[in-house]
Amino acid sequence: MSSSGKNFEERVFMCKKDGKPMYFVEETEKMSNGQRRSVFYYRCPICGYRIEVEQVVINVSNDNIVVKRRIRKK
Numbered sequence: 001m002s003s004s005g006k007n008f009e010e011r012v013f014m015c016k017k018d019g020k021p022m023y024f025v026e027e028t029e030k031m032s033n034g035q036r037r038s039v040f041y042y043r044c045p046i047c048g049y050r051i052e053v054e055q056v057v058i059n060v061s062n063d064n065i066v067v068k069r070r071i072r073k074k
Ligand SMILES: [Zn+2]
Pocket: 015, 016, 017, 018, 019, 020, 044, 045, 046, 047, 048, 049
């Protein structure tokens, strides 16, 4: 039984190299200039191959908050 259910909410990415299911990772880093960057990606536990899904950069300067989103389609 491989992929019988059509579940669109739960997208599972398979690794190109070894066919293993990849897990979702969220990474947030704070930069020294107050900028915050979040990266969302899928990562293979076996070989470390990763697929980036989204990158969010939050910039706070004075009273302005600028959010930049970059979504990568599969
Ligand atoms: Zn892999």
